[in-house]
Amino acid sequence: MSFALPKIRGYFLGVLRPLEVGFSIIFFSFISFTQAQKLDPAIKTSQAVMDGFMNKRFGMFIHFGPISLRGTEISWSRNKDVAAEEYDNLYKEFNPVLFNADAWAETAKEAGMKYLTITAKHHDGFCLWPSSVSGYNIMNSPFKRDIVGELGQACRRQGIAFCIYFTVLDWHDPDYPIHNPYDSTQNVQGDMKRFVATMKNELKEIITRYKPYMLWFDGNWEKPWTTEYAIDVYQYIKSLDKDVIINNRLGKGDQNSLSMESVGDYLTPEQRIGTLNMKDPWESCITICNQWAWKPNDSLKSLRECIQTLVKTAAGNGNLLFNVGPMMDGRMEARQVARLKEMGNWLSNYGNSIYGTKGGPYTPNQIYASTRKGNLIYLHVFQKTGAVLELPSFAGIKITKAYFMNGKELSFTQDSGKDIRINLPVVLPDMVSSVIVLELDKSAELIPVMNNQN
Ligand code: JFZ
Secondary structure (H helix, E strand, C coil), rough: CCCCCCHHHHHHHHCCHHHHHHHHHHHHHHHHHHHHHCHHHHHCCCCCHHHHHHCCEEEEEEECCCCCCCCCCCCCCCCCECCHHHHHHHHHHCCCCCCCCHHHHHHHCCCCCCCCCCCCCCCCCCCCCCCCCCCEEEEHHCCCCHHHHHHHHHHHCCCCCCEEEEECCCCCCCCCCCCCCCHHHCCCCCCCCHHHHHHHHHHHHHHHHCCEEEEEECCCCCCCCCHHHHHHHHHHHHHHHCEEEEEEEEEECCCCCCCCCCCCCCCCCCCCCCCCCCCCCCEEEEEEECCCCCCCCCCCCCHHHHHHHHHHHHHHEEEEEECCCCCCCCCCCCCHHHHHHHHHHHHHHHHHCCCCCCCCCHHHHHHHEEEEEEEEEEECCCCCCCEEECCCCCCCCEEECCCCCCCCCCCCCCCCCCCCEEHHHHCCCCCCCEEEEEEECCCCCHCCEEEEEE
């Protein structure tokens, strides 16, 4: 808004001489201007819908497209590892014949994931659905099948909420002014008005045809995209489906906060676990390997790292969108599928300590993290540092019982003014993350967040 304000100020000061009048007009025009820049709160996604989303805690992110033929990063390798000319022609060979939507949805289900987000269109502009708006789509590849549609159906069969990733920048579309993020001399005039009109038509197709639960926007940082466009698109989406959830990368501004500039419902820290936040909903997107799209022999995170990432995310009151990049033949890598299954096994034992919980009251650290629900605190212990686990106490609330989840009771002390002390056995029951349940005499949600360090 800083770009438009001087204009308004100059105009009014030139016309109206008395200073106070001038200032009050500047003030009021500023107010009305910022209001024009803001979303009508009445159309924002409801609290009930957001609560439903945040209760899910664990979802699958899928980055997939013709670039899987090269094994380099989606969109970002265009003009870098792969010449643009070559990259933009990969779709002619894109034929993932072993793609099986049910297999992907089952893998997500078995991992304990409750939602799934597919890159319908990434920054390279390729559409994984049969779009009547853009010809650069899956029907012009040898595969000729609606990957987005088949996956949406499979997710519904598995009871997984189906979500769609859609970028607001498109380095392939001639109407978009930037074609090569690495070389500004290739920037052209473009036609943002027409580009946004195209985008809205694509979104209309996506929303009416696939009924996504959530839209995961991205690519908001480049200059041609403005808050005005973001507000316009948000309003447009809500006119088609008032309940669709929208992440905060539709608007400009920091992905890690909900600011004046942000247009969207929740924060999106990337490749890191978000910080504990009891106020703003958030979702960390993190890769199971290093690259978003499939890369041969990419290093796979250990089960320990996968589980602790999920636990620390829930303990910070956030969701985890865990990314898998399927191979060029349409299958997910067996070792990644196996890792996801291991996560699902852990969740089948300890899922109650993750789904539908709130984060806190303890701030996650190297030794432990906690979640809470009703009068229970779920204490996740990652490692043992001695025979006793010491935790800062809370006032006015008593622990009535402590036990390992699905296991034996533990002795503890909670004396006023002193730390809580829980006596641990010689060996913790779970190698990756052991869960101790603390039963309280009041709601655990009454406890303020504790800034415990270790
Ligand atoms: C974005 C995408 O660019 C990335 O490919 C992936 O889809 C991820 C989930 O989201 O990540 C970013 C965002 C911003 C920058 C780089 C990667 N940036 O500003 O350099």
